[in-house]
Amino acid sequence: MDAMIVTRDLVKRFGSLVAVNHLNLKIRCGEIYALLGPNGAGKTTTVRMIMGLLKPTSGEIYVDGIDVVRYPDKAKRRIGYVPQFFSLYGDLTVLENLDFLGRIYGLAREERAKRIREILEVVELTKFRDFLAGNLSGGLKRRLSLATALIHDPPILILDEPTAGIDPPLRRAFWDLFTSLKKEGKTILVTTHYMDEAERADRIGLISLGQLIAEGTPLEIKRMVYGGDLMRIICRGTNSIMEELASLPKVIKILKRHRIGDRKEEIILVVKDFGSALPELTSFLRSHKMEPLLIEPVPVTLEDAFIILTSR
Numbered sequence: 001m002d003a004m005i006v007t008r009d010l011v012k013r014f015g016s017l018v019a020v021n022h023l024n025l026k027i028r029c030g031e032i033y034a035l036l037g038p039n040g041a042g043k044t045t046t047v048r049m050i051m052g053l054l055k056p057t058s059g060e061i062y063v064d065g066i067d068v069v070r071y072p073d074k075a076k077r078r079i080g081y082v083p084q085f086f087s088l089y090g091d092l093t094v095l096e097n098l099d100f101l102g103r104i105y106g107l108a109r110e111e112r113a114k115r116i117r118e119i120l121e122v123v124e125l126t127k128f129r130d131f132l133a134g135n136l137s138g139g140l141k142r143r144l145s146l147a148t149a150l151i152h153d154p155p156i157l158i159l160d161e162p163t164a165g166i167d168p169p170l171r172r173a174f175w176d177l178f179t180s181l182k183k184e185g186k187t188i189l190v191t192t193h194y195m196d197e198a199e200r201a202d203r204i205g206l207i208s209l210g211q212l213i214a215e216g217t218p219l220e221i222k223r224m225v226y227g228g229d230l231m232r233i234i235c236r237g238t239n240s241i242m243e244e245l246a247s248l249p250k251v252i253k254i255l256k257r258h259r260i261g262d263r264k265e266e267i268i269l270v271v272k273d274f275g276s277a278l279p280e281l282t283s284f285l286r287s288h289k290m291e292p293l294l295i296e297p298v299p300v301t302l303e304d305a306f307i308i309l310t311s312r
């Protein structure tokens with residue numbers, strides 16, 4: 001698939017601080033890519049460089065094939081951007097805010113009106129269009145800032161912490177919105193420090209201290225932690241079979257094993273993937289006359305993954 005945003009060996013220093021440290025990103029056409037990391041990880045600095053608002057110390061950036069460092073204005077037109085701290089004109093209405101931006105982008109009156117009508121539907125702000133932006137709730141303000149990024153119908157959206165500080169149901173609604181924008185064909189780069197919502201991205205880049213420490217689908221990232229899925233088995237008297245168990249084709253290793261209660265044992269295995277390991281393990285245990293009391297997957301959260309991968 002074509003890459004819409006590419007950074008090559010991107011570095012940004014502020015004095016002795018390395019805010020972005022040799023970052024190589026490739027955001028594909030039509031995907032939702034979440035740059036996920038705690039405060040201070042370097043997300044905003046990266047985004048500002050991609051937007052051509054901050055000059056890299058070194059490295060290259062391409063947006064839809066355009067060299068951002070050399071042609072920042074040309075690249076910017078391909079992107080709808082919502083900065084982390086966005087400010088609207090509080091004494092203009094929702095409609096006026098959008099109309100004003102539409103003019104800046106040089107949209108003709110008719111086209112502007114049509115586009116604004118469409119966007120208000122997309123972000124579900126139609127019934128608030130005559131409200132003063134300054135009177136909107138936090139969540140609605142966020143919707144309006146997203147709307148402003150859509151006014152010139154850009155193929156790429158870059159959203160810097162669009163859900164920071166809003167409550168979980170609203171965050172979910174925002175991700176629903178991102179998904180529908182993706183269905184329209186947009187490429188979305190979204191930064192967040194919320195591990196849970198990043199699950200909804202197609203791919204995640206985990207960033208810590210300016211470095212990309214892992215990248216992949218949410219499932220791939222979770223599998224990186226242990227090299228596979230985790231499986232919990234509770235069984236009786238497994239001493240005699242442990243070696244054989246560990247050497248089964250789908251078993252990567254035995255992570256933990258300990259007694260629980262009377263002659264029962266809990267074993268945590270790393271398996272290649274839970275779905276195909278389950279029948280293998282079940283029939284293996286049965287063939288040794290060991291009816292397992294329980295076999296279940298052990299969920300690994302992105303938060304676990306983040307903590308374990310950053311500590312390596």
Ligand SMILES: Nc1ncnc2c1ncn2[C@@H]1O[C@H](COP(=O)(O)OP(=O)(O)O)[C@@H](O)[C@H]1O
Pocket residue numbers: 014017019037038039040041042043044045046
């Ligand atoms: N203009 C600046 N001058 C000096 N240091 C900065 C500047 N902007 C960001 N930083 C530092 O760079 C690091 C990354 O910041 P930032 O990109 O804002 O992280 P994030 O968006 O992931 O929270 C932080 O340590 C921050 O203090």
Ligand SMILES: [Mg+2]
Pocket residue numbers: 043044045084160161
């Ligand atoms: Mg930031």
